[in-house]
Amino acid sequence: MSAEPKSRARRGVDRLDILDAAFNLFDEVGEISFSIRKLAATIGVDPMTILHHFGSKDELLRAVADYALRSVEMPSATKNWRADLKAVANAYRLLAHRHPRVFPLHFRYNATGPADHISSEIVYCALRRAGLPDASAAGLGLAFYAFVLGFALAEAEGLLKAIGPAEEAELNNLDPKMYHATQDLIPALKNLDPNAVFNDSIEVFISGVADLAKLKPRLVPIPECAAKCA
Amino acid sequence: MSAEPKSRARRGVDRLDILDAAFNLFDEVGEISFSIRKLAATIGVDPMTILHHFGSKDELLRAVADYALRSVEMPSATKNWRADLKAVANAYRLLAHRHPRVFPLHFRYNATGPADHISSEIVYCALRRAGLPDASAAGLGLAFYAFVLGFALAEAEGLLKAIGPAEEAELNNLDPKMYHATQDLIPALKNLDPNAVFNDSIEVFISGVADLAKLKPRLVPIPECAAKCA
DNA sequence: GTCTAAACTCTACACCGTAGAAGTCAAGAG
């Protein structure tokens, strides 16, 4: 048995060509404008060719999401669990910054590819080294992803940036009796720095994890992990 | 000038009828199957009638997202900022549980309706009472939403639940040398309780906020807010 | 050469959002 799939017919385009082109097109035009027919046109092929490589548009997009995930380089574990969590969070944020159109696909098609296992291994390892028992580590690992992906998604969709004059006017028009805190924060919202917000947030998560580990410390030591991770 | 728009023609359906039907249909069939033509059929009207009330499908969905947000009852502020943050988070999670199909729309169309201002007022107020300076309160308020919405979205999309036999087998097939922590956590992942994870996560966020407030305390007192919120 | 099967293309269908024209009907003016 050879490594090649020993194709007997002509090979105009293969899966990877299509995937790469699909990724680029999607990244460029966004979800609403992306269509199999346009993709077929850009790579000079019949639309049905694409559908015979991938079963349906849905599966194609799933593959695109996975392809994007693989394009970002995941960090390696270090001795510092806090730094490891930051590194993973930064990797996802970088992905969202680089490919804001593709990024939302990860929420629709729950990413379970190897690249994701790599990062989750780091996260789980970090949370255990922080001192959490396994039950908490598992749950908080997933919560960590919910937070990081939610943050990155909000940023990719443009929800997490300094407010402009229009939003400022809207907030100023609210009833001052009911929206006092909101209106007090308008200057801060106008000068919002996404990077600072991200750093603060990660810091909050990390110190919260440390607190929880003190509150509910793990009773059994980490088997072998210490030898591998640290 | 009267309050009514003094309509001169017959009133078959109005905006609210359409909105309500659209919300219910979307909630039932999901985004991919939802279409203006189907919606028109269910309420016995021509598709174009809908498009003349709302400018386009996009604006209709935007209105649906806003309509869903208004359907959830936001809590009132109490004396306890920790309880207030939990209450807001729970309100959004409840919305996601009740309407998992509609919920993702909030990420596409950044919700800026009044209902959202109500909750964000509570959040900002809570963070200031926690002792954060305005700059941190503004940023962490948005980060809080990113976390809560991300968590709720992940849950609505089915990413945040106990793993089944298929996922377990997949994790077991990973290389034990590289995925030690992941495989150790398989029992915990099989018994994952979403509610417990949510509570842990909120607790982590809250104690992290308290830590940050100690690290970077606000120097100026909260103007008037104390009289209103507490 | 022939044979075979994988890769690809063609045709066709049902459905979509929506522009633009035409129709319909309640309410005020005479």
Add this chain to the structure above:
DNA sequence: CTCTTGACTTCTACGGTGTAGAGTTTAGAC
């Protein structure tokens, strides 16, 4: 009452979509 008006609704049509099903091409096995 009739007539006008204009907001509301519907009709028709167009260019687009995903994809099922049948037909065509082509590279390697013999």
